[in-house]
Amino acid sequence: MKTILLSAAALALAATASMAQDMVRMGTEGAYPPYNFINDDGEVDGFERALGDELCARADLTCEWVLNDWDSIIPNLTSGNYDTIIAGMSITAERDEVIDFTQAYIPPEESVYVALSDDADLEGGVIAAQTNTIQAAYVAETGATLLEFATPDETVAAVRNGEADAVFAQGQYLEPVAAEDADLAVVGAPVALGGGVGLGLREGDDLIAAFNGAIDSMKADGTLNTLILEWFGEDAATW
Amino acid sequence: MFGFCTDPDTLSTLRWFACYLTNGAHFLFYQSFLVVFALLAITAPVSLAFGFGAAAASRARIAPLRWIGKTYTAMVRGVPDIVFFLFFILVFDQAIEYLRHRIVCPDWTEPIRQGANFLVCDAARTPQGAAPQWVHELYGFALAVFTYAIVFGAFCGNVLYGAMRAVPRAQLETAEAYGMRPAQVFWRILVPQMWIYALPGLSNIWLILIKATPLLFLLGIEDIVFWARELGGSRTSAYQYPHPDWRFWYFLGLLVFYLAFTRVSEIVLDRLTVRLSHGQATMAGEEQRRAARA
Numbered sequence: 001m002k003t004i005l006l007s008a009a010a011l012a013l014a015a016t017a018s019m020a021q022d023m024v025r026m027g028t029e030g031a032y033p034p035y036n037f038i039n040d041d042g043e044v045d046g047f048e049r050a051l052g053d054e055l056c057a058r059a060d061l062t063c064e065w066v067l068n069d070w071d072s073i074i075p076n077l078t079s080g081n082y083d084t085i086i087a088g089m090s091i092t093a094e095r096d097e098v099i100d101f102t103q104a105y106i107p108p109e110e111s112v113y114v115a116l117s118d119d120a121d122l123e124g125g126v127i128a129a130q131t132n133t134i135q136a137a138y139v140a141e142t143g144a145t146l147l148e149f150a151t152p153d154e155t156v157a158a159v160r161n162g163e164a165d166a167v168f169a170q171g172q173y174l175e176p177v178a179a180e181d182a183d184l185a186v187v188g189a190p191v192a193l194g195g196g197v198g199l200g201l202r203e204g205d206d207l208i209a210a211f212n213g214a215i216d217s218m219k220a221d222g223t224l225n226t227l228i229l230e231w232f233g234e235d236a237a238t239w
Numbered sequence: 240m241f242g243f244c245t246d247p248d249t250l251s252t253l254r255w256f257a258c259y260l261t262n263g264a265h266f267l268f269y270q271s272f273l274v275v276f277a278l279l280a281i282t283a284p285v286s287l288a289f290g291f292g293a294a295a296a297s298r299a300r301i302a303p304l305r306w307i308g309k310t311y312t313a314m315v316r317g318v319p320d321i322v323f324f325l326f327f328i329l330v331f332d333q334a335i336e337y338l339r340h341r342i343v344c345p346d347w348t349e350p351i352r353q354g355a356n357f358l359v360c361d362a363a364r365t366p367q368g369a370a371p372q373w374v375h376e377l378y379g380f381a382l383a384v385f386t387y388a389i390v391f392g393a394f395c396g397n398v399l400y401g402a403m404r405a406v407p408r409a410q411l412e413t414a415e416a417y418g419m420r421p422a423q424v425f426w427r428i429l430v431p432q433m434w435i436y437a438l439p440g441l442s443n444i445w446l447i448l449i450k451a452t453p454l455l456f457l458l459g460i461e462d463i464v465f466w467a468r469e470l471g472g473s474r475t476s477a478y479q480y481p482h483p484d485w486r487f488w489y490f491l492g493l494l495v496f497y498l499a500f501t502r503v504s505e506i507v508l509d510r511l512t513v514r515l516s517h518g519q520a521t522m523a524g525e526e527q528r529r530a531a532r533a
Contacts, residue, residue, distance in 0.1 A: 023368070023369040025368065025372075030469075031469070031472070033474075033475060033477040033478070034477050037477065037478070038264060038469060039263075039264070039478065039479075040262040040263060040264055040478055040479045040480055041262065041263030041264065042262075042263040042264040042266065042267040043263070046477075064371065064372055065372075066372060066375070067461070068459070069459070072459075079357055079358075080358075080364055080368060081375075083368065151468075151472070153472035153473060153484075154472075156473065157472075157473065157484050157486075160484065176475045176476070176477065177473075177475055180475050180476060180481070181483075
Protein backbone atom coordinates (compact mmCIF):
# COMPACT_ATOMS: atom_id res chain seq x y z
CA MET A 1 0.00 0.00 0.00
CA LYS A 2 2.83 2.34 0.87
CA THR A 3 4.48 1.67 -2.44
CA ILE A 4 1.18 2.33 -4.16
CA LEU A 5 0.92 5.66 -2.38
CA LEU A 6 4.51 6.52 -3.17
CA SER A 7 4.24 5.56 -6.77
CA ALA A 8 0.98 7.51 -7.06
CA ALA A 9 2.85 10.50 -5.67
CA ALA A 10 5.72 9.88 -8.07
CA LEU A 11 3.32 9.65 -11.01
CA ALA A 12 1.64 12.87 -9.95
CA LEU A 13 5.06 14.48 -9.67
CA ALA A 14 6.00 13.37 -13.13
CA ALA A 15 2.68 14.60 -14.47
CA THR A 16 3.00 18.03 -12.90
CA ALA A 17 6.71 18.53 -13.52
CA SER A 18 5.92 19.48 -17.07
CA MET A 19 3.40 22.09 -15.98
CA ALA A 20 4.27 25.75 -16.16
CA GLN A 21 6.44 27.04 -13.34
CA ASP A 22 4.20 30.04 -12.70
CA MET A 23 2.22 28.28 -9.97
CA VAL A 24 2.79 30.42 -6.92
CA ARG A 25 2.17 28.88 -3.52
CA MET A 26 0.81 31.44 -1.08
CA GLY A 27 1.67 30.54 2.52
CA THR A 28 -0.66 31.83 5.22
CA GLU A 29 -1.53 31.03 8.81
CA GLY A 30 -5.31 30.77 8.56
CA ALA A 31 -5.89 31.68 12.20
CA TYR A 32 -5.88 35.49 12.26
CA PRO A 33 -9.23 36.98 11.32
CA PRO A 34 -9.89 39.26 9.58
CA TYR A 35 -6.45 39.06 7.90
CA ASN A 36 -6.64 35.36 7.10
CA PHE A 37 -8.71 32.51 8.52
CA ILE A 38 -10.30 29.22 7.59
CA ASN A 39 -13.94 30.01 6.95
CA ASP A 40 -16.98 27.83 7.63
CA ASP A 41 -16.55 26.07 4.32
CA GLY A 42 -13.03 25.08 5.34
CA GLU A 43 -11.38 27.44 2.86
CA VAL A 44 -8.80 30.17 3.37
CA ASP A 45 -10.71 33.44 3.65
CA GLY A 46 -10.17 37.00 4.83
CA PHE A 47 -8.63 40.25 3.66
CA GLU A 48 -5.44 38.57 2.51
CA ARG A 49 -7.28 35.89 0.55
CA ALA A 50 -9.16 38.58 -1.36
CA LEU A 51 -6.01 40.65 -1.78
CA GLY A 52 -3.82 37.71 -2.77
CA ASP A 53 -6.26 36.46 -5.40
CA GLU A 54 -6.51 39.95 -6.87
CA LEU A 55 -2.71 40.42 -6.90
CA CYS A 56 -2.25 37.06 -8.62
CA ALA A 57 -4.90 37.97 -11.20
CA ARG A 58 -3.19 41.30 -11.92
CA ALA A 59 0.30 39.76 -12.07
CA ASP A 60 -1.05 36.97 -14.26
CA LEU A 61 0.01 34.22 -11.85
CA THR A 62 -1.72 30.99 -10.89
CA CYS A 63 -1.82 30.90 -7.12
CA GLU A 64 -2.56 28.21 -4.60
CA TRP A 65 -3.15 28.64 -0.88
CA VAL A 66 -1.12 26.72 1.67
CA LEU A 67 -1.55 26.69 5.43
CA ASN A 68 1.42 26.74 7.77
CA ASP A 69 1.82 27.37 11.49
CA TRP A 70 2.96 30.86 12.30
CA ASP A 71 6.07 29.95 14.27
CA SER A 72 7.62 28.02 11.35
CA ILE A 73 6.26 30.23 8.59
CA ILE A 74 9.63 31.87 7.72
CA PRO A 75 11.79 28.68 7.74
CA ASN A 76 9.25 26.92 5.53
CA LEU A 77 9.38 29.83 3.07
CA THR A 78 13.17 29.78 2.83
CA SER A 79 13.25 26.01 2.43
CA GLY A 80 10.84 26.30 -0.49
CA ASN A 81 7.62 24.76 0.84
CA TYR A 82 5.77 27.78 -0.56
CA ASP A 83 6.75 30.96 -2.38
CA THR A 84 5.18 33.82 -0.43
CA ILE A 85 4.13 34.65 3.11
CA ILE A 86 0.87 36.57 3.12
CA ALA A 87 -0.11 36.38 6.76
CA GLY A 88 -0.40 39.82 8.33
CA MET A 89 3.36 39.94 8.67
CA SER A 90 4.73 43.36 9.57
CA ILE A 91 7.85 44.47 7.75
CA THR A 92 10.76 44.68 10.21
CA ALA A 93 14.53 45.01 9.84
CA GLU A 94 15.15 41.64 11.58
CA ARG A 95 12.86 39.74 9.20
CA ASP A 96 14.28 41.63 6.23
CA GLU A 97 17.68 40.07 6.94
CA VAL A 98 16.26 36.59 6.36
CA ILE A 99 13.61 37.18 3.70
CA ASP A 100 12.61 39.97 1.32
CA PHE A 101 9.41 41.98 1.53
CA THR A 102 7.27 43.63 -1.11
CA GLN A 103 6.09 47.15 -0.43
CA ALA A 104 3.47 47.34 2.32
CA TYR A 105 -0.15 46.62 1.38
CA ILE A 106 -1.48 47.67 4.77
CA PRO A 107 -0.18 50.96 6.23
CA PRO A 108 1.62 50.79 9.61
CA GLU A 109 -0.93 49.77 12.21
CA GLU A 110 -1.46 50.21 15.90
CA SER A 111 -1.18 47.37 18.35
CA VAL A 112 -3.45 47.35 21.40
CA TYR A 113 -3.81 45.67 24.77
CA VAL A 114 -7.01 43.81 25.65
CA ALA A 115 -7.78 42.83 29.22
CA LEU A 116 -10.61 41.82 31.55
CA SER A 117 -10.42 45.03 33.56
CA ASP A 118 -9.26 48.63 33.03
CA ASP A 119 -6.69 48.47 35.83
CA ALA A 120 -4.72 45.57 34.32
CA ASP A 121 -1.00 46.02 34.96
CA LEU A 122 0.44 46.50 31.47
CA GLU A 123 3.91 47.48 32.65
CA GLY A 124 4.63 44.83 35.29
CA GLY A 125 1.99 42.12 34.78
CA VAL A 126 1.82 39.03 32.58
CA ILE A 127 1.15 39.89 28.93
CA ALA A 128 0.21 37.24 26.35
CA ALA A 129 1.44 37.55 22.76
CA GLN A 130 1.93 35.26 19.81
CA THR A 131 5.41 33.76 19.38
CA ASN A 132 7.73 35.48 16.88
CA THR A 133 5.60 38.59 16.50
CA ILE A 134 6.72 42.19 16.78
CA GLN A 135 4.22 42.45 19.64
CA ALA A 136 6.04 39.68 21.56
CA ALA A 137 9.34 41.49 20.97
CA TYR A 138 7.79 44.74 22.20
CA VAL A 139 6.41 43.15 25.40
CA ALA A 140 9.82 41.63 26.12
CA GLU A 141 11.28 45.16 26.02
CA THR A 142 8.77 46.53 28.56
CA GLY A 143 8.96 45.43 32.17
CA ALA A 144 6.06 43.02 31.73
CA THR A 145 6.40 39.24 31.81
CA LEU A 146 5.90 37.84 28.31
CA LEU A 147 3.73 34.75 27.91
CA GLU A 148 3.98 33.35 24.39
CA PHE A 149 1.49 31.16 22.52
CA ALA A 150 1.60 29.47 19.12
CA THR A 151 -1.77 30.79 17.89
CA PRO A 152 -3.54 34.15 18.28
CA ASP A 153 -6.64 32.48 19.70
CA GLU A 154 -4.64 30.96 22.56
CA THR A 155 -3.33 34.41 23.55
CA VAL A 156 -6.90 35.67 23.98
CA ALA A 157 -7.94 32.47 25.79
CA ALA A 158 -5.08 33.05 28.26
CA VAL A 159 -6.65 36.39 29.26
CA ARG A 160 -10.14 34.91 29.54
CA ASN A 161 -8.98 32.20 31.93
CA GLY A 162 -6.81 34.54 33.99
CA GLU A 163 -3.46 33.11 32.96
CA ALA A 164 -2.39 36.47 31.57
CA ASP A 165 -3.36 40.01 32.67
CA ALA A 166 -3.68 41.24 29.10
CA VAL A 167 -3.06 40.25 25.49
CA PHE A 168 -1.11 42.42 23.05
CA ALA A 169 -1.65 42.14 19.29
CA GLN A 170 -2.58 44.06 16.16
CA GLY A 171 -5.64 46.20 16.85
CA GLN A 172 -7.41 44.95 13.72
CA TYR A 173 -7.36 41.46 15.19
CA LEU A 174 -8.11 42.29 18.84
CA GLU A 175 -10.74 45.00 18.44
CA PRO A 176 -13.47 42.74 16.96
CA VAL A 177 -12.65 40.12 19.62
CA ALA A 178 -13.04 42.67 22.42
CA ALA A 179 -16.17 44.17 20.86
CA GLU A 180 -17.99 40.83 20.85
CA ASP A 181 -17.00 39.70 24.33
CA ALA A 182 -18.68 41.62 27.17
CA ASP A 183 -15.83 40.73 29.57
CA LEU A 184 -12.98 41.97 27.40
CA ALA A 185 -12.05 45.57 26.62
CA VAL A 186 -9.26 47.46 24.94
CA VAL A 187 -7.13 49.06 27.68
CA GLY A 188 -4.20 51.44 27.76
CA ALA A 189 -2.88 53.47 24.85
CA PRO A 190 -2.38 51.94 21.40
CA VAL A 191 1.24 51.47 20.30
CA ALA A 192 2.44 52.08 16.74
CA LEU A 193 4.62 49.14 15.68
CA GLY A 194 6.20 47.88 12.47
CA GLY A 195 6.50 49.30 9.00
CA GLY A 196 3.22 48.07 7.59
CA VAL A 197 2.24 44.63 6.37
CA GLY A 198 3.81 43.22 3.20
CA LEU A 199 4.28 39.93 1.37
CA GLY A 200 7.35 37.98 2.38
CA LEU A 201 9.40 36.23 -0.33
CA ARG A 202 12.70 34.41 -0.53
CA GLU A 203 15.71 36.70 -0.88
CA GLY A 204 16.26 37.77 -4.46
CA ASP A 205 13.06 36.16 -5.76
CA ASP A 206 11.93 37.62 -9.11
CA LEU A 207 8.32 37.50 -7.95
CA ILE A 208 8.88 40.63 -5.85
CA ALA A 209 8.73 42.88 -8.92
CA ALA A 210 5.50 41.21 -10.11
CA PHE A 211 3.81 41.60 -6.72
CA ASN A 212 5.10 45.17 -6.24
CA GLY A 213 3.67 46.07 -9.64
CA ALA A 214 0.31 44.54 -8.76
CA ILE A 215 0.21 46.34 -5.39
CA ASP A 216 1.07 49.61 -7.17
CA SER A 217 -1.80 49.18 -9.59
CA MET A 218 -4.21 48.36 -6.74
CA LYS A 219 -3.07 51.41 -4.82
CA ALA A 220 -3.39 53.60 -7.92
CA ASP A 221 -6.96 52.65 -8.80
CA GLY A 222 -8.18 52.67 -5.18
CA THR A 223 -9.20 49.00 -5.05
CA LEU A 224 -6.73 48.36 -2.23
CA ASN A 225 -8.35 51.04 -0.07
CA THR A 226 -11.79 49.65 -0.84
CA LEU A 227 -10.63 46.22 0.21
CA ILE A 228 -9.09 47.54 3.47
CA LEU A 229 -12.29 49.38 4.36
CA GLU A 230 -14.38 46.33 3.52
CA TRP A 231 -12.45 43.99 5.82
CA PHE A 232 -11.16 46.28 8.57
CA GLY A 233 -14.02 48.73 8.94
CA GLU A 234 -14.56 52.40 8.14
CA ASP A 235 -11.93 53.64 10.60
CA ALA A 236 -9.05 51.65 9.16
CA ALA A 237 -6.00 53.54 7.90
CA THR A 238 -5.84 53.63 4.09
CA TRP A 239 -3.29 54.69 1.48
CA MET B 240 -26.14 20.94 3.99
CA PHE B 241 -29.73 21.64 5.02
CA GLY B 242 -32.01 24.06 3.21
CA PHE B 243 -32.65 26.15 6.29
CA CYS B 244 -28.96 26.95 6.83
CA THR B 245 -28.87 30.05 4.61
CA ASP B 246 -29.02 32.58 7.46
CA PRO B 247 -27.43 31.14 10.65
CA ASP B 248 -28.29 34.21 12.74
CA THR B 249 -32.00 33.46 12.71
CA LEU B 250 -31.87 29.75 13.54
CA SER B 251 -33.12 28.04 16.68
CA THR B 252 -30.46 26.34 18.81
CA LEU B 253 -31.12 22.86 17.49
CA ARG B 254 -31.11 23.94 13.86
CA TRP B 255 -28.06 26.14 14.46
CA PHE B 256 -26.13 23.11 15.67
CA ALA B 257 -27.43 20.97 12.83
CA CYS B 258 -26.07 23.53 10.37
CA TYR B 259 -22.90 24.24 12.33
CA LEU B 260 -21.90 20.59 12.60
CA THR B 261 -22.49 19.98 8.90
CA ASN B 262 -20.64 22.99 7.48
CA GLY B 263 -17.67 22.58 5.16
CA ALA B 264 -15.04 22.98 7.87
CA HIS B 265 -16.66 20.22 9.92
CA PHE B 266 -16.71 17.91 6.94
CA LEU B 267 -12.95 18.43 6.67
CA PHE B 268 -12.79 17.56 10.39
CA TYR B 269 -14.75 14.34 9.79
CA GLN B 270 -12.55 13.52 6.80
CA SER B 271 -9.45 13.91 8.93
CA PHE B 272 -10.60 10.84 10.91
CA LEU B 273 -10.09 8.94 7.66
CA VAL B 274 -6.51 10.22 7.63
CA VAL B 275 -6.01 8.59 11.03
CA PHE B 276 -7.63 5.33 9.91
CA ALA B 277 -5.59 5.33 6.69
CA LEU B 278 -2.42 5.87 8.67
CA LEU B 279 -3.26 2.91 10.92
CA ALA B 280 -4.38 0.69 8.06
CA ILE B 281 -1.11 1.24 6.20
CA THR B 282 1.28 1.49 9.12
CA ALA B 283 0.16 -1.64 10.99
CA PRO B 284 0.93 -4.21 8.27
CA VAL B 285 4.07 -2.40 7.12
CA SER B 286 5.45 -2.23 10.67
CA LEU B 287 4.63 -5.89 11.13
CA ALA B 288 6.56 -6.68 7.95
CA PHE B 289 9.51 -4.52 9.11
CA GLY B 290 9.36 -6.23 12.49
CA PHE B 291 9.22 -9.68 10.96
CA GLY B 292 12.24 -8.85 8.83
CA ALA B 293 14.11 -7.47 11.84
CA ALA B 294 13.27 -10.51 13.99
CA ALA B 295 14.25 -12.97 11.26
CA ALA B 296 17.47 -11.01 10.66
CA SER B 297 18.25 -11.02 14.38
CA ARG B 298 18.10 -14.83 14.36
CA ALA B 299 20.07 -15.25 11.13
CA ARG B 300 23.16 -17.40 10.95
CA ILE B 301 24.98 -14.77 8.87
CA ALA B 302 26.57 -12.34 11.33
CA PRO B 303 26.21 -9.04 9.36
CA LEU B 304 22.50 -9.73 8.88
CA ARG B 305 22.17 -10.35 12.60
CA TRP B 306 23.97 -7.08 13.36
CA ILE B 307 21.63 -5.13 11.08
CA GLY B 308 18.54 -6.63 12.71
CA LYS B 309 19.78 -6.04 16.26
CA THR B 310 21.11 -2.54 15.60
CA TYR B 311 17.84 -1.45 14.01
CA THR B 312 15.67 -2.63 16.90
CA ALA B 313 18.06 -1.39 19.59
CA MET B 314 18.57 2.01 17.97
CA VAL B 315 14.96 2.87 17.21
CA ARG B 316 13.73 1.51 20.54
CA GLY B 317 16.27 3.64 22.38
CA VAL B 318 15.27 7.00 20.89
CA PRO B 319 12.16 8.90 22.06
CA ASP B 320 9.37 8.68 19.46
CA ILE B 321 8.93 12.44 19.13
CA VAL B 322 12.65 13.04 18.62
CA PHE B 323 12.76 10.30 16.02
CA PHE B 324 9.70 11.67 14.22
CA LEU B 325 10.90 15.24 14.04
CA PHE B 326 14.45 14.23 13.16
CA PHE B 327 13.82 11.38 10.75
CA ILE B 328 11.22 13.14 8.62
CA LEU B 329 13.57 16.06 8.15
CA VAL B 330 16.53 13.82 7.32
CA PHE B 331 14.54 11.59 4.99
CA ASP B 332 13.09 14.57 3.15
CA GLN B 333 16.52 16.15 2.76
CA ALA B 334 18.09 12.86 1.70
CA ILE B 335 15.55 12.49 -1.13
CA GLU B 336 16.13 16.06 -2.27
CA TYR B 337 19.89 15.68 -2.00
CA LEU B 338 19.94 12.49 -4.11
CA ARG B 339 17.67 13.98 -6.74
CA HIS B 340 19.78 17.12 -6.71
CA ARG B 341 22.94 15.11 -7.42
CA ILE B 342 21.18 13.37 -10.30
CA VAL B 343 19.30 16.21 -12.00
CA CYS B 344 21.64 19.15 -11.29
CA PRO B 345 25.22 17.90 -11.56
CA ASP B 346 26.49 21.35 -12.59
CA TRP B 347 25.28 23.09 -9.43
CA THR B 348 28.15 24.94 -7.77
CA GLU B 349 26.51 26.71 -4.81
CA PRO B 350 26.61 24.91 -1.46
CA ILE B 351 23.40 23.12 -0.52
CA ARG B 352 23.66 24.05 3.13
CA GLN B 353 23.68 27.83 3.52
CA GLY B 354 23.42 28.59 7.20
CA ALA B 355 20.13 27.18 8.40
CA ASN B 356 18.81 26.74 4.86
CA PHE B 357 18.87 23.57 2.81
CA LEU B 358 18.76 24.72 -0.80
CA VAL B 359 18.69 22.33 -3.73
CA CYS B 360 18.03 23.28 -7.34
CA ASP B 361 14.38 23.79 -8.32
CA ALA B 362 14.22 20.63 -10.39
CA ALA B 363 15.18 18.56 -7.34
CA ARG B 364 12.55 20.02 -5.06
CA THR B 365 10.35 17.24 -3.71
CA PRO B 366 7.53 17.61 -4.36
CA GLN B 367 7.87 20.11 -7.18
CA GLY B 368 6.92 23.66 -6.26
CA ALA B 369 4.36 23.70 -9.06
CA ALA B 370 2.72 20.46 -7.95
CA PRO B 371 -0.85 20.83 -6.72
CA GLN B 372 -1.43 21.04 -2.99
CA TRP B 373 -2.76 17.48 -2.68
CA VAL B 374 0.57 16.11 -3.95
CA HIS B 375 2.36 18.06 -1.22
CA GLU B 376 -0.07 16.67 1.33
CA LEU B 377 0.24 13.11 0.06
CA TYR B 378 4.01 13.38 0.11
CA GLY B 379 3.96 14.58 3.71
CA PHE B 380 1.58 11.79 4.63
CA ALA B 381 3.74 9.15 2.93
CA LEU B 382 6.79 10.41 4.82
CA ALA B 383 4.83 10.18 8.06
CA VAL B 384 3.61 6.65 7.32
CA PHE B 385 7.14 5.51 6.52
CA THR B 386 8.47 6.99 9.76
CA TYR B 387 5.70 5.41 11.83
CA ALA B 388 6.44 2.07 10.16
CA ILE B 389 10.13 2.30 11.00
CA VAL B 390 9.49 3.22 14.64
CA PHE B 391 6.80 0.64 15.26
CA GLY B 392 8.57 -1.93 13.13
CA ALA B 393 11.42 -1.88 15.64
CA PHE B 394 9.02 -2.60 18.50
CA CYS B 395 7.34 -5.36 16.51
CA GLY B 396 10.78 -6.78 15.72
CA ASN B 397 11.61 -7.05 19.37
CA VAL B 398 8.30 -8.71 20.22
CA LEU B 399 8.50 -11.18 17.33
CA TYR B 400 12.11 -12.01 18.18
CA GLY B 401 11.02 -12.88 21.72
CA ALA B 402 8.04 -14.84 20.41
CA MET B 403 10.24 -16.88 18.11
CA ARG B 404 12.43 -17.82 21.04
CA ALA B 405 9.39 -18.73 23.13
CA VAL B 406 8.31 -21.52 20.80
CA PRO B 407 9.29 -24.75 22.63
CA ARG B 408 12.68 -25.97 21.43
CA ALA B 409 11.34 -29.53 21.33
CA GLN B 410 8.99 -28.56 18.50
CA LEU B 411 11.88 -27.40 16.34
CA GLU B 412 14.04 -30.39 17.22
CA THR B 413 11.28 -32.75 16.26
CA ALA B 414 10.99 -31.03 12.90
CA GLU B 415 14.73 -31.31 12.39
CA ALA B 416 14.54 -34.98 13.33
CA TYR B 417 12.00 -35.40 10.54
CA GLY B 418 14.63 -34.10 8.17
CA MET B 419 13.26 -30.60 7.53
CA ARG B 420 15.67 -27.99 6.26
CA PRO B 421 16.21 -24.83 8.44
CA ALA B 422 13.97 -22.76 6.13
CA GLN B 423 11.23 -25.40 6.39
CA VAL B 424 11.51 -25.48 10.19
CA PHE B 425 11.24 -21.68 10.23
CA TRP B 426 8.24 -21.34 7.94
CA ARG B 427 6.28 -24.50 8.82
CA ILE B 428 6.93 -24.94 12.54
CA LEU B 429 8.28 -21.76 14.09
CA VAL B 430 6.24 -19.03 12.38
CA PRO B 431 2.79 -20.64 12.79
CA GLN B 432 3.41 -21.25 16.47
CA MET B 433 4.99 -17.95 17.43
CA TRP B 434 1.93 -15.73 16.92
CA ILE B 435 0.28 -16.72 20.18
CA TYR B 436 3.42 -15.69 22.06
CA ALA B 437 3.68 -12.46 20.07
CA LEU B 438 0.06 -11.41 20.46
CA PRO B 439 0.20 -9.78 23.94
CA GLY B 440 3.18 -7.70 22.86
CA LEU B 441 1.71 -6.89 19.45
CA SER B 442 -1.62 -5.85 20.96
CA ASN B 443 0.28 -3.47 23.23
CA ILE B 444 2.06 -1.97 20.25
CA TRP B 445 -1.25 -1.61 18.38
CA LEU B 446 -2.73 0.38 21.26
CA ILE B 447 0.40 2.53 21.49
CA LEU B 448 0.24 3.09 17.72
CA ILE B 449 -3.37 4.26 17.98
CA LYS B 450 -2.41 6.64 20.73
CA ALA B 451 0.59 7.90 18.75
CA THR B 452 -1.55 9.07 15.81
CA PRO B 453 -1.91 12.64 17.18
CA LEU B 454 1.82 13.01 16.47
CA LEU B 455 0.65 13.64 12.89
CA PHE B 456 -0.32 17.09 14.11
CA LEU B 457 3.31 17.80 15.02
CA LEU B 458 4.35 16.87 11.51
CA GLY B 459 2.09 19.56 10.07
CA ILE B 460 -0.53 17.15 8.75
CA GLU B 461 -4.10 18.35 9.10
CA ASP B 462 -5.31 15.55 11.35
CA ILE B 463 -8.10 15.40 13.93
CA VAL B 464 -6.09 17.32 16.53
CA PHE B 465 -5.44 20.14 14.04
CA TRP B 466 -9.14 20.46 13.24
CA ALA B 467 -10.25 20.11 16.87
CA ARG B 468 -8.02 23.02 17.81
CA GLU B 469 -9.00 25.00 14.73
CA LEU B 470 -12.77 24.50 15.10
CA GLY B 471 -12.77 24.69 18.90
CA GLY B 472 -11.06 28.08 19.10
CA SER B 473 -13.32 31.04 19.83
CA ARG B 474 -14.83 32.66 16.77
CA THR B 475 -15.99 36.20 16.18
CA SER B 476 -18.70 37.21 13.76
CA ALA B 477 -16.09 37.19 10.98
CA TYR B 478 -17.35 33.60 10.81
CA GLN B 479 -20.88 32.52 9.99
CA TYR B 480 -21.14 30.50 13.20
CA PRO B 481 -19.53 32.56 15.96
CA HIS B 482 -18.99 30.80 19.28
CA PRO B 483 -16.83 31.10 22.42
CA ASP B 484 -13.86 28.86 23.20
CA TRP B 485 -15.14 25.32 22.67
CA ARG B 486 -11.80 23.53 22.57
CA PHE B 487 -12.81 21.70 25.74
CA TRP B 488 -15.68 19.97 23.92
CA TYR B 489 -13.70 19.17 20.83
CA PHE B 490 -10.82 17.66 22.75
CA LEU B 491 -13.32 15.79 24.95
CA GLY B 492 -14.74 14.37 21.72
CA LEU B 493 -11.27 13.19 20.68
CA LEU B 494 -10.79 11.61 24.11
CA VAL B 495 -14.04 9.67 23.74
CA PHE B 496 -13.05 8.66 20.20
CA TYR B 497 -9.69 7.27 21.31
CA LEU B 498 -11.19 5.50 24.33
CA ALA B 499 -13.86 3.86 22.18
CA PHE B 500 -11.34 2.92 19.51
CA THR B 501 -8.90 1.31 21.94
CA ARG B 502 -11.77 -0.50 23.71
CA VAL B 503 -13.02 -2.00 20.44
CA SER B 504 -9.43 -2.98 19.63
CA GLU B 505 -9.13 -4.77 22.96
CA ILE B 506 -12.30 -6.75 22.36
CA VAL B 507 -11.13 -7.82 18.90
CA LEU B 508 -7.68 -8.72 20.20
CA ASP B 509 -9.18 -10.80 23.03
CA ARG B 510 -11.15 -12.82 20.49
CA LEU B 511 -8.06 -13.24 18.37
CA THR B 512 -6.16 -14.57 21.40
CA VAL B 513 -8.83 -17.23 21.96
CA ARG B 514 -8.61 -18.28 18.33
CA LEU B 515 -4.84 -18.41 18.22
CA SER B 516 -4.64 -20.39 21.49
CA HIS B 517 -6.52 -23.21 19.82
CA GLY B 518 -4.39 -26.37 19.85
CA GLN B 519 -1.31 -24.57 21.21
CA ALA B 520 0.98 -25.92 23.90
CA THR B 521 0.27 -22.90 26.11
CA MET B 522 -1.78 -22.60 29.29
CA ALA B 523 -4.70 -21.06 27.44
CA GLY B 524 -4.50 -23.77 24.78
CA GLU B 525 -4.38 -26.45 27.42
CA GLU B 526 -7.45 -24.99 29.16
CA GLN B 527 -9.38 -24.98 25.88
CA ARG B 528 -8.46 -28.62 25.37
CA ARG B 529 -9.67 -29.57 28.86
CA ALA B 530 -12.88 -27.58 28.53
CA ALA B 531 -13.64 -29.29 25.23
CA ARG B 532 -13.14 -32.73 26.75
CA ALA B 533 -15.23 -32.12 29.86
